Amino acid sequence: MPIVTPLTKLLNIRVPVVQGGMQWVGVPELVAAVSNAGGLGLLTALTQPNPDALREAIKKTRKLTDKNFGVNITLLPSINPPDYEGYARAAVEEGVRIFETAGNNPAPFIKFFKQNGCIVIHKCTTIRHAKAAERMGADILSIDGFECAGHPGEEDIGGLVLLERASQELKIPYIASGGFADGQGLVSAMALGASGVNMGTRFMCTVESPIHQNIKEKIVASTEQDTVHIFRTLRNTARVFKNKVSQEVVRLERRPQGAKFEELRELVSGARGRVVYEIGDPDYGVWSAGIVIGLIRDIPTCEELLSRIESEAENAIERLNKLSVAKAKL
């Protein structure tokens, strides 16, 4: 039986799972596969070199799915500041009506999307930011715990506490992000008041994900101890895969004199990280991965993954129901 939540109703999807924005990974083939499998796929705007290329990616995705999908726009420090407004305008003009915003100062973007009749999911890592985004008009919040890949903010609050705090403070629906890969996780998020989950790293390791097979296999072979935080000292913390390059970045940051971004730029650039996914060398550059890497043991299709999550969730709910029946019999 499908799980119906405010998220599935609002987005008109079958499975309460969103594929979050992922630089170099959120491309039409993966996005369409997620949406075809019943979740919500999101194209990562900045993966496209310019707004016109995003238009083409949107058109391509439409050819691959007739289901709803959206676009992610992440507003964070960047080596070459992107034309965020151009990407937002292009996506709206191409008819996209679901957006995920993430990062700093989303107000003008949320306003623009709402003026154009869009649904906005805003991803944030603190309750303060979540409440601000609620006031700005976001429709759904994506509450991103410390476990997440990429940028977790600077406050280090794990998902368990953050989600419970969200249930106490927020008026609009929210989904849980950071640490989710299966149906048990989905049910635990729903027990904490979430309307679904956001998954990134889990979708990197699917058949339709555009990254090199070696990297998918590396994810399968890794454990929850194989990620590391870089940029702690620059207050732009990012959780990435623990490899030669990320460990060198941490070493430079930990020197008594610390490290300026300029000294790290060559090591951390996204352009270099992209090569990891192209050539399949996990040590070539920095690439994002969440702690959930320790739960990923296979490379399914998106359809297999989401069907499995649905049945795992059903089993988990049944198990919990049995606990209350057992208690009633006491």
Ligand code: NAD
């Ligand atoms: P990039 O090559 O511009 O930068 C590489 C990394 O360095 C990023 O983590 C970036 O935040 C950080 N950085 C850049 N300038 C900085 C500065 N002056 N001080 C501190 N840190 C700095 O990044 P990219 O891989 O080409 O990605 C472009 C943008 O998309 C970045 O803002 C990045 O954070 C963001 N991003 C988005 C997603 C997503 O899921 N949508 C995932 C990863 C990165």
